Amino acid sequence: MEIPSFGEQMLTFLFSIIIGIVICLWYDFFRIIRLCRRFGQLAIFIQDILFWVVSALLTFFLLMARCDGVPRFYVFFGEAAGFIVCRLTLSRVLMKISGAVVKVIKRFLRFLGAKLCHPLRRMLNRWGIKISINMKSLIDKLLNSVNNVKKGLKHRAAVLYNQHRSKKSKKKPSSS
Numbered sequence: 001m002e003i004p005s006f007g008e009q010m011l012t013f014l015f016s017i018i019i020g021i022v023i024c025l026w027y028d029f030f031r032i033i034r035l036c037r038r039f040g041q042l043a044i045f046i047q048d049i050l051f052w053v054v055s056a057l058l059t060f061f062l063l064m065a066r067c068d069g070v071p072r073f074y075v076f077f078g079e080a081a082g083f084i085v086c087r088l089t090l091s092r093v094l095m096k097i098s099g100a101v102v103k104v105i106k107r108f109l110r111f112l113g114a115k116l117c118h119p120l121r122r123m124l125n126r127w128g129i130k131i132s133i134n135m136k137s138l139i140d141k142l143l144n145s146v147n148n149v150k151k152g153l154k155h156r157a158a159v160l161y162n163q164h165r166s167k168k169s170k171k172k173p174s175s176s
Contacts, residue, residue, distance in 0.1 A: 004067070009074065012066040016075045019062050020082020021090075023055045027083075028091050032098045 004012070030047050033039075039047070059079065063069055 008066075009072075012062075012072070013074050013078045015062060015066060016078030017082035017085075019058050020079035020084075021086040023058060023079065024083045024086035024091055025094075026054060027051060028094055028098075031095060032102075035095075035099060035102050 030051055033047070034044075059075070063071060063075060067075065
């Protein structure tokens with residue numbers, strides 16, 4: 001096994017810093033998606049698995065290409081340093097900008113929905129058909145029905161009414 005030269009090690013370290021920045025941006029991609037929409041536990045679990053698989057593959061390919069598959073401490077250190085530096089600098093700016101853009105898009109969609117629904121309501125009201133669409137209450141009802149499903153089953157004692165019989169209901173054998 002040949003020991004890489006100092007220049008090759010520095011180049012590998014630079015590549016590992018770049019991979020750390022890419023991994024941080026990949027992580028921010030999932031954070032931005034979660035800003036736009038709330039996800040259930042299963043979807044978040046799948047996103048996390050996807051994040052870790054892609055991150056591991058990037059590290060694996062870097063190790064295969066630059067270090068002949070031999071894990072080197074400076075590669076992992078470079079990835080961690082790149083991730084931390086990106087998270088403390090570029091990621092903060094990116095998330096602030098993304099949060100503002102997501103807010104503007106959501107407001108625009110609400111505005112567009114109100115402008116499209118209002119003429120439709122007026123037209124239907126002329127025909128004597130009253131429609132009251134309150135999207136917030138509709139979404140709340142939908143979320144409540146989903147949350148009620150998540151509550152689960154009743155406890156066994158509440159379902160099996162005869163599981164714990166009182167002493168009065170037990171029959172004592174007669175001694176005649």
